[in-house]
Amino acid sequence: xxxxxxxxxxxxxxxPDLSRKVFLVTGGSAGIGFGIVTQLLKNNPAKIxxxxxxxxxxxxxxxxxxxxxxxxxxxxVKCNLQDLKEVDRVAKGLKEKEKRLDxxxxxxxxxxxxxxxxxxxxDTHFQVNLLSQMHLILTLLPNIxxxxxxxxxxxxxxxxxxxHRMAPSSVxxxxxxxxxxxxxxxxxxxxxxxxxxxxxxxxxxRLQDGSLGxxxxxxxxxxxxxxxxxxxxxxxxxxxxxxxxGKIAVAAARPFMKDPITxxxxxxxFAATSPDVxxxxxxxxxxxxxxxxxxxxxxxxxxxxxxxxxxxxxQLLKEKLQ
Ligand SMILES: NC(=O)c1ccc[n+]([C@@H]2O[C@H](COP(=O)([O-])OP(=O)(O)OC[C@H]3O[C@@H](n4cnc5c(N)ncnc54)[C@H](OP(=O)(O)O)[C@@H]3O)[C@@H](O)[C@H]2O)c1
Numbered sequence: 001x002x003x004x005x006x007x008x009x010x011x012x013x014x015x016p017d018l019s020r021k022v023f024l025v026t027g028g029s030a031g032i033g034f035g036i037v038t039q040l041l042k043n044n045p046a047k048i049x050x051x052x053x054x055x056x057x058x059x060x061x062x063x064x065x066x067x068x069x070x071x072x073x074x075x076x077v078k079c080n081l082q083d084l085k086e087v088d089r090v091a092k093g094l095k096e097k098e099k100r101l102d103x104x105x106x107x108x109x110x111x112x113x114x115x116x117x118x119x120x121x122x123d124t125h126f127q128v129n130l131l132s133q134m135h136l137i138l139t140l141l142p143n144i145x146x147x148x149x150x151x152x153x154x155x156x157x158x159x160x161x162x163x164h165r166m167a168p169s170s171v172x173x174x175x176x177x178x179x180x181x182x183x184x185x186x187x188x189x190x191x192x193x194x195x196x197x198x199x200x201x202x203x204x205x206r207l208q209d210g211s212l213g214x215x216x217x218x219x220x221x222x223x224x225x226x227x228x229x230x231x232x233x234x235x236x237x238x239x240x241x242x243x244x245x246g247k248i249a250v251a252a253a254r255p256f257m258k259d260p261i262t263x264x265x266x267x268x269x270f271a272a273t274s275p276d277v278x279x280x281x282x283x284x285x286x287x288x289x290x291x292x293x294x295x296x297x298x299x300x301x302x303x304x305x306x307x308x309x310x311x312x313x314x315q316l317l318k319e320k321l322q
């Protein structure tokens with residue numbers, strides 16, 4: 001169902017004052033994630049945590065953030081999303097330390113790129129883009145729910161992509177063997193972006209029926225977003241995967257891509273900060289630029305597939321973290 005509500009007029013100037021709010025932005029060290037952090041910082045948050053892997057990116061990002069606001073409010077959390085035990089350790093540490101968490105923006109991602117296995121022996125697209133961040137979200141969920149109780153609401157945002165519409169029709173999320181079949185750089189990416197939307201919908205169902213071992217919660221808003229085509233380093237992964245053809249395609253497309261500071265962050269910022277989200281009860285939805293709720297693909301609305309994805313992901317987390 002396409003929501004009647006759509007904010008086609010959402011803009012950076014509409015981000016409200018973020019006093020006292022605490023944000024965690026995965027992949028906030030580069031590209032669109034960095035853009036999200038700059039715009040949050042301009043609006044007076046209490047704290048922004050950036051979770052990423054490469055120290056030199058994080059150092060550069062925090063240096064650059066001084067242009068946008070009080071960079072002492074930004075902390076870097078080192079974590080390699082290709083390593084589930086590290087994710088588990090970092091997530092549990094954050095759970096202890098960050099009792100208040102108003103919004104977790106799950107933005108870190110691997111782009112269209114070659115097939116690789118993570119340290120856990122799982123396709124890196126699936127692990128980085130979904131599984132590790134699912135574990136991060138579920139570990140921090142009690143803090144997010146508590147924050148929502150004390151402060152009216154809290155949010156979760158997953159940075160997906162319209163390329164989810166081009167996931168293979170054969171996808172089932174039935175087994176690790178299926179996940180670990182090299183279906184090519186584009187399909188690997190598109191499938192992981194489909195998984196993010198299915199996950200958001202399954203998460204909202206559980207928050208609303210209380211089946212996560214938490215009380216029923218209707219004031220945690222979880223949504224998936226599509227930033228548009230944005231010029232970042234992510235396109236270099238496609239160049240590597242497709243060689244000369246990839247370089248030509250990226251060079252032709254780049255002039256038409258959006259800016260990662262002023263345009264790319266808009267849908268995620270809408271989902272993370274707009275007062276319209278609680279007002280219009282935008283929950284379990286898919287949001288495209290600038291801040292418009294729209295239907296994802298029919299595959300992304302296949303809640304049976306979403307339940308299979310959830311079961312497989314839970315099983316993998318259990319096996320890999322025991
Ligand atoms: N760019 C686009 O046109 C576009 C379009 C649709 C959707 N998206 C989505 O938007 C999100 C951001 O994309 P982007 O273009 O900004 O990408 P990017 O410039 O390549 O930045 C990716 C971010 O993810 C982090 N990351 C990657 N692998 C990681 C790992 N193993 N552990 C921890 N952090 C990791 C990187 O951290 P390090 O600094 O440690 O490398 C970096 O901060 C992605 O989810 C992407 O799929 C992008």
